[in-house]
Amino acid sequence: MSLHYGTPQLVIGAVFVVLSLLLASAFVVIGLQAGTDVSVERVHRVGYWLRKRWLALLAAVGVVVVGLSLLDLPYASGGAAGRTVVTVTSGQFFWSFAPDRVPVGTRVRFDLTSVDVNHGFVLYSPRGRLIGSVQAMPGYHNLLDLTLSEAGVYRIRCLELCGLNHSTMQNTFTVTAH
Numbered sequence: 001m002s003l004h005y006g007t008p009q010l011v012i013g014a015v016f017v018v019l020s021l022l023l024a025s026a027f028v029v030i031g032l033q034a035g036t037d038v039s040v041e042r043v044h045r046v047g048y049w050l051r052k053r054w055l056a057l058l059a060a061v062g063v064v065v066v067g068l069s070l071l072d073l074p075y076a077s078g079g080a081a082g083r084t085v086v087t088v089t090s091g092q093f094f095w096s097f098a099p100d101r102v103p104v105g106t107r108v109r110f111d112l113t114s115v116d117v118n119h120g121f122v123l124y125s126p127r128g129r130l131i132g133s134v135q136a137m138p139g140y141h142n143l144l145d146l147t148l149s150e151a152g153v154y155r156i157r158c159l160e161l162c163g164l165n166h167s168t169m170q171n172t173f174t175v176t177a178h
């Protein structure tokens, strides 16, 4: 299944509804049992039995979810084979790109540095969606691998307070429709 824009929100919404119904039914069950005598020993026994298993389940789900999310990190590892390297130079208060445009579908490796202080490179798609973020640092080359699958004008902003005119530190990067 391929995820489209908006699909994660639908999945999260559906999960929320199911969990809410489960929680509501737990309240109903407890409400129906009101007035019944249950010994404190039984409450402890069942409670601790449930609590241990709940902790184990959450830990297992956490490990799997964190592990899966690590597979999708955009930070470069390995060579630039098959990628178009876009050199990004930043400084107070500009972004410059070489090249400054690529065709749609290009697998890009942004190679970033700064000539003065740290800057926060953040790339927004033509629809305004944040699709990548990495620091540009003096004396370092930080790499960010992205596939630019939407044609249009991408916007770059600096999200690291870098000086008086930080808020003006913006530029655009064009992805052409072949």
Ligand SMILES: [Cu+2]
Binding pocket: 119, 120, 158, 159, 160, 161, 162, 163, 166, 167, 169
């Ligand atoms: Cu800045």
